[in-house]
Every structure is written in C-alpha cells, then in structure tokens.
Amino acid sequence: MTAADEPLRLAQQITLHYRFAAGTFASTFFRALKEEQRLLARACPNGHVLLPPRPVCGLCNLATSEWVEVGPNASLGGFTVVYVPFIDPMTGVGRPVPYGFGLVRFDGADTNIYHLVDETDPAKLRIGLPVEPVWREPEERIGSFADIRWFRPVYSA
Amino acid sequence: MRKTVAAVATGQTDHVSRRLDVGIPELVREAVDRCLETRELALADVDALVVGNMEMFEGINLVDHWLVDAIGAAGKPLWKLNNGGTVGSSIAICAYYLVASGYHRRVLAVGFEKQSEGSTQSAITTVGDPVWERAVMAGAIGNFAAMTSVYVDESGVTPEQAAKVAVKARRNAARNPHAHLKMPNLTVEEVLASDMLAYPVRKLDFCPSSDGACAVLFAAEEDASLLSPRPAWIHAAVTAHDQQYMGDSPKRLAEMRSLIEARRRGYAQAGIEDPVRDFDVAEIYEPATYAELAMYECLGFCEKGGGGRFIDAGVPEMDGALPVNPSGGVLSTNPVGATALIRVAEAAKQVMDEAGDHQVPNVKRALATGYGGNAWTDLLVLSTEKP
Numbered sequence: 201m202t203a204a205d206e207p208l209r210l211a212q213q214i215t216l217h218y219r220f221a222a223g224t225f226a227s228t229f230f231r232a233l234k235e236e237q238r239l240l241a242r243a244c245p246n247g248h249v250l251l252p253p254r255p256v257c258g259l260c261n262l263a264t265s266e267w268v269e270v271g272p273n274a275s276l277g278g279f280t281v282v283y284v285p286f287i288d289p290m291t292g293v294g295r296p297v298p299y300g301f302g303l304v305r306f307d308g309a310d311t312n313i314y315h316l317v318d319e320t321d322p323a324k325l326r327i328g329l330p331v332e333p334v335w336r337e338p339e340e341r342i343g344s345f346a347d348i349r350w351f352r353p354v355y356s357a
Numbered sequence: 358m359r360k361t362v363a364a365v366a367t368g369q370t371d372h373v374s375r376r377l378d379v380g381i382p383e384l385v386r387e388a389v390d391r392c393l394e395t396r397e398l399a400l401a402d403v404d405a406l407v408v409g410n411m412e413m414f415e416g417i418n419l420v421d422h423w424l425v426d427a428i429g430a431a432g433k434p435l436w437k438l439n440n441g442g443t444v445g446s447s448i449a450i451c452a453y454y455l456v457a458s459g460y461h462r463r464v465l466a467v468g469f470e471k472q473s474e475g476s477t478q479s480a481i482t483t484v485g486d487p488v489w490e491r492a493v494m495a496g497a498i499g500n501f502a503a504m505t506s507v508y509v510d511e512s513g514v515t516p517e518q519a520a521k522v523a524v525k526a527r528r529n530a531a532r533n534p535h536a537h538l539k540m541p542n543l544t545v546e547e548v549l550a551s552d553m554l555a556y557p558v559r560k561l562d563f564c565p566s567s568d569g570a571c572a573v574l575f576a577a578e579e580d581a582s583l584l585s586p587r588p589a590w591i592h593a594a595v596t597a598h599d600q601q602y603m604g605d606s607p608k609r610l611a612e613m614r615s616l617i618e619a620r621r622r623g624y625a626q627a628g629i630e631d632p633v634r635d636f637d638v639a640e641i642y643e644p645a646t647y648a649e650l651a652m653y654e655c656l657g658f659c660e661k662g663g664g665g666r667f668i669d670a671g672v673p674e675m676d677g678a679l680p681v682n683p684s685g686g687v688l689s690t691n692p693v694g695a696t697a698l699i700r701v702a703e704a705a706k707q708v709m710d711e712a713g714d715h716q717v718p719n720v721k722r723a724l725a726t727g728y729g730g731n732a733w734t735d736l737l738v739l740s741t742e743k744p
Contacts, residue, residue, distance in 0.1 A: 207378050214416060220487045250605075252489045258600035278609065280502035282495050282555040289482040289491040301495045301555070302503050303604050312604030314503065315493045322556040327510045346492040 222343075225253045228267070230343035237335060239271040241309050251309045271306030272333050274351065278303035279317060279325040290346060304331060304351055316350035330354040359457045361744055363581035363588030364449075365574050367702035367711075368392025372537040372569035372690045375473040381415065382427035385469045388570035388695075389428050392465070395711075396574075396584050400429025403574070405461040407436045407451045409444040409468050410694030413480040428467055441484060442642065443596070444468060445571065445698030446727025446735035450594045452575045453737075457591075462577050463584075468698035469570035472691075477566050484730075490603060495555070497644075497730075498563065502555035504609030504731065505647045509557060511611040511662065514650050516557060518665035520548035522646035523561045523688060525674055530685025532714040535699075537567045537690040548646075562646040569692030571699045578743070589708035589723070592627035593738040595619050599731065609731055610651040616726070617655050619736040624657075627722075627738035632657050632679070633672065637720040638707045639681045640700040642728035643688060649673075649681065656724070675717070683707070683715040697727030701737055708739045 222230065225242065229252070232238040241249045242264040244257030249268050257264055279302035288295045300317030302325070318334065319325055331351040341347040368391030370376070376384055385408075393399065406428055408421050417423060421437035424430070434455075438448050445468035452466040478496055485491040494500070508514070527543045530536035543561070551561040574584070581588040597618035599606050606614055629635045641656070643649035650664030658679060659667040667673065673681035682688075684703040687696055704723035706712040721742065727735035 209377065212416075218487070222488050226488045252486075252602055254601075258605070277604070277607065278503040278505075278507040280495075280499060280506060280555045280558075282499045282502070283552070284496075284498055284554045285478075286494075286496040286499065287476075287479050287482070289485070289494055295495075299495075301499045303507070303609070310607070311600075311602065312607065313493075313602075314490070314495070314500065314604055325506075327507060344492045345489070 225255065229253050234341040234343045234347055237272070238269055239306055240267045241270045243268045249308060249310045251306060251311050251313060268308065270308035274304050274306045274331050274333070276302050276317070276325065276327055276329045276331055277305045277312040278327060279322070281320050281322045300325065313345065315345065315348065318350045318352045324353065360459050361578040361590065362453050362456045362575055363585065363590045364701065364705035364739060365576045365581050365585035365588050366392050366396045366398070367705055368395065368572045369535040369699060369702060370569045371535050372567045372692055374537070374565070374567065376471065376568040381417070381469065381471050382424055384471060384568065385424055385467060385570045386427040388469070388572045389465065389467060392572035392574055403429060403433070403463050403465045405434040405455055405464045406430045407438060407448040407455070407464065407466050409438040409448040410470050411441060411444065412439055413483045414470055414472055414475045414477060414693065416475055428465070434461065441729050442693065443697050443727035443729040443733060443735045444694050445696055446701055446725065446737065447596065447697070449573060449698055449701040449737065450596060450735055453591050453594045456575050456577050462580055464575050465572055466575065466698060467570070467572045468695040470692035470694040471568045472566040472693065473568050486602065498555045498558065500603060501645055502558045505558060505645070507608055508610040508647060508651045511608070512654070512664055513662065514647065514665035516549055517545055518668055519562055519646035519650060520545040521668045522643070522649045523548045526682060526686045526688035529675060529683050529715060530689035533684045534713070535690070536685040537569070538565055538685070539689070558645055558647065564644050564687045564691040567690055567692040569690065569695050571695040571702050573698060573702050573705065585709060587709045587741060589705035589739040590741070590743050591737060592740050592744050593623040593736065595623045595626065596733065596735045597622065598733040601732070606731060610648060613651065613655045613731055613734065615732060615734040616652065619734040620656055623736040623738055629738065632724070636679055636722050636724045638683060638704070638717045639679060639724040640684060640703040641681060641686070641724070641726045642697050642700055643682065643686050644728060646688065680717045683712065683717055697735060700725040700727060704737070704739050708741055
C-alpha cells in the first residue's frame with residue numbers, strides 16, 4: 201500500500217465541561233469533611249453504616265435513617281502499587297508512578313472507599329494495616345475526597 | 358407463555374489492536390455479514406436489533422443511529438444498551454427477551470468496540486461516580502489490582518497459578534482465527550517476567566485492548582430448527598447487580614456477590630447441580646488471570662479458596678474435565694462492547710459444533726458470563742437440548 205491509498209485517520213479533540221450537583225447527602229458530607237475534618241456516614245435501621253452516605257441501604261432496600269461519625273482512623277481493605285501511568289481525572293495530567301492505592305475502611309464503617317496510600321513498597325502493605333488520613337491544609341480544601349491527600353500507614357513499634 | 362429461544366448463528370471480525378482499514382460501521386457490518394452468511398440469510402431476514410458498546414471509548418453518542426444502514430435496521434425496531442463490561446451479554450439477554458416475549462421472531466444482537474480510536478484510560482474515568490469516585494481513581498488496572506489483593510489474601514493463590522491462566526488463554530487463542538493475542542509458545546516464566554502494571558498484576562495477567570465486533574442471531578422455536586442444524590437453546594439468561602460504589606462489596610473478587618447471585622438463579626433455571634459435571638465448556642468474562650481463578654470459586658467449579666488448585670489439576674485446560682475459554686477468552690481478545698457477546702457467541706459455537714480448531718468434543722451444555730467490574734454480572738446457559 202502506498203501513502204496515496206492508505207486509509208485516512210481524522211484527529212479530533214473534544215473538551216466538555218460539566219457541573220455536577222452533589223446532592224444533599226454529599227453536600228453534608230463534604231462540608232463536614234472540609235470544615236471540621238469529620239467523616240459522616242449514613243446508617244440504615246438495621247445498622248449498616250455506609251460511606252459514601254446515601255439515601256437507601258442497598259443491602260436492605262430501606263431508607264437510611266441517621267448520620268454516624270466514622271474514622272478518622274482506618275485500615276486497608278485491599279491494596280496495590282500502581283506502575284502504569286494514569287491520567288488523573290482531577291488535573292488531566294499523568295499521576296507520577298509508582299503510587300500506593302487501596303481500599304480504605306474507616307473504623308466504624310461497613311464499606312470501603314478507594315484512595316491513595318503513601319507507600320510504594322508492596323511488601324510493607326497488608327490487609328488490615330492501620331492507616332490514617334493526611335489532610336490538606338484548610339485553605340487548600342475544596343470539598344472532595346481529594347481534601348485527604350492520601351492515607352499514611354501506621355506501623356506499630 | 359414465553360417462547361423457547363435459541364442462538365442460531367454467530368459472526369465475528371478478526372480482532373486486532375487497530376483496524377485502520379475500516380470505519381466503525383464497516384467493522385460492525387463485517388461481523389453482521391459473517392453471522393448471516395453462515396445461514397445464507399440476508400439483512401431483510403432480521404426482525405429487530407439490539408446494539409451496544411461503551412460510547413465514551415469512541416466518543417460517539419447515538420451509535421444505534423449511526424449504524425442503522427450498516428446493520429440493516431432501517432424501518433425495524435432497534436435498541437441500544439450501554440452498560441459497561443457486560444454490554445455484550447446484556448444485548449444478548451435483551452435479544453433473548455425480545456424473542457421469548459413473542460414480540461419478535463429473529464433478533465440480532467450486535468456488539469463492537471474500536472478502542473484504537475479513543476483513549477481507553479481517559480474514557481474509563483467516566484465510569485466513576487463524579488461526586489464520590491473520580492477524585493481518587495486509578496483506572497481499571499489499579500482498581501482491579503487492589504481487589505486482587507483481597508482474593509490473594511483469602512485464597513493463597515500464587516503468581517505461578519495466575520500465570521497458568523495466561524498461558525492457557527494465549528495458547529487456546531492460537532487455535533482461534535478471530536483471537537487477537539495468539540501466543541502458542543507462551544510460558545509461565547515469561548508471564549512472571551512481564552512488566553508489573555499494578556501489584557500483583559503483570560502485563561500478561563491482563564486483557565488487551567482490541568478493535569472488533571460480534572453478532573449473534575436469536576430465533577424463536579419455530580424458526581430456530583430451520584435456521585440452524587443444531588441450535589444453541591437458551592436455558593438461562595440472568596443478570597444480577599451488587600451495590601453501587603466500588604468499595605461497597607467488602608470482599609470484591611474474593612466473593613463476587615453479583616456473580617454468586619447470577620449463578621444461584623441461572624443454575625436453578627437450567628437445572629445445574631454440579632457445574633463441572635453438567636457443563637461441557639465455559640466461556641467466562643475474565644478480565645485478568647486472578648479473576649478467572651476467583652471465578653472458578655464463585656461459579657462453584659471448585660471449593661472456596663480452591664481456584665489455584667483447580668488450574669494446577671488441569672481441569673479448565675482444553676483436555677480437562679471442564680475446558681474454560683477455548684477461544685482464548687478476554688485475556689486474548691477485548692473489544693469491550695463486543696467482549697461479553699463473544700462469550701455468548703463462543704458458547705453457542707461450541708454447542709452448535711462450529712468452533713473449528715478450538716472445538717471441545719461432544720458439547721451438550723455451555724456456560725457464558727459477562728462481567729461488570731464486580732458490580733453486576735450476566736450469566737447464560739446454552740444447550741443442544743430444547744428446554
């Protein structure tokens with residue numbers, strides 16, 4: 201095949217902008233996170249403590265009924281160290297590799313969230329390892345899980 | 358009264374990293390033509406269609422509309438589904454429902470993805486909840502690796518056992534003309550020496566990105582036996598969801614709640630008591646080696662924690678008691694929107710005795726699954742026997 205009859209490829213770049221309404225539960229949660237460093241989960245009548253907080257418990261199909269404070273101490277529910285480049289959705293640029301990443305369970309919660317972990321040696325990570333949040337400075341916080349910079353392992357002496 | 362339904366014809370493109378010679382409608386047309394040609398059918402013989410892909414991978418909305426001419430849908434009922442990993446099996450189940458309901462006699466399910474046209478890693482961020490999850494995502498591989506750690510912790514499976522799954526897949530793929538990654542001589546050592554993507558998942562533990570399309574024709578009882586000499590009758594077609602956020606299911610891979618629920622309902626519908634005895638072949642949606650080992654357990658092929666020993670014993674190999682993914686599976690071919698439909702197509706081909714060089718002898722009953730990142734699962738059972 202010569203260059204003259206090679207099929208064409210058409211390059212396009214689309215930039216789209218969105219503004220998501222966080223909703224009442226996320227607004228309550230992220231305000232408490234940003235302004236008071238408190239983590240508010242939502243409990244259902246059967247006692248399932250859900251983070252992210254939400255209107256309905258998926259395990260019971262019942263409306264959640266109260267706010268429950270959890271953490272800030274937490275433990276690893278799962279972990280990895282990522283070596284493959286990934287575009288950070290918040291910045292549009294590649295996140296430097298390697299970085300630690302894991303499932304984090306706040307003490308008192310029944311669910312995990314994913315977050316960054318401040319450790320890049322997988323041999324130093326294990327399920328159940330205690331971790332604690334490293335907070336951004338108050339003036340840097342925007343009301344997002346990114347207000348927690350990452351989780352730092354707490355190794356017992 | 359619902360109709361008895363069979364898969365009667367399948368067609369696939371030859372899946373590769375980049376199909377630069379064709380546009381999306383042309384790629385899809387190829388699979389549709391190959392499907393209909395096997396039974397000497399024309400586009401006019403199809404009554405209704407269901408199409409699906411992951412739209413953000415190509416950045417084209419309304420793919421159903423863009424494909425109308427290519428798939429012969431003008432003037433006919435046409436639906437689009439877009440639900441991530443399972444889209445291919447979900448369009449198969451939707452096509453099944455449309456025929457079983459009695460509304461349509463011959464329904465074509467068409468799945469595709471042309472991953473070379475966009476940026477999979479960027480587009481995958483759109484699957485995360487924008488309020489809760491995007492700020493701290495690590496893509497499909499990071500997510501997958503983190504949940505793999507839970508499975509490894511619970512089951513004690515080793516990297517060598519995972520590597521055996523990679524070797525099985527790529528060797529099987531070498532006998533499948535449609536497969537993308539064909540590596541007939543791959544060894545466990547080579548898998549263990551491949552680049553670490555995210556601990557403990559290495560490059561050869563993970564699925565590729567492919568360009569490809571697949572089409573499967575479903576027909577009601579009165580047509581099925583005329584259209585196919587050996588129809589693949591549908592005995593179960595179920596889907597099950599788990600809770601919504603990625604961290605909700607505490608054990609993740611180690612205990613895939615949506616797969617376990619789909620298995621419970623699907624096996625009950627199809628009368629499966631002992632899957633290793635009752636199935637002759639399985640085509641499961643394994644995005645990575647460790648996932649396949651975990652799925653052996655969650656599908657009841659072996660006891661909990663026994664996934665590694667199951668492959669050590671050779672049960673899922675081509676000459677084992679229950680060959681798993683003779684096609685090479687997702688580890689060898691992954692055009693996402695087609696991937697789960699390829700599982701259904703390959704299971705149907707095995708039942709119809711049309712799988713060529715990767716045919717398992719004497720298949721009577723086959724299992725197919727679709728995987729939606731743990732959060733939801735599709736499961737189908739196909740058989741030579743009419744239900």
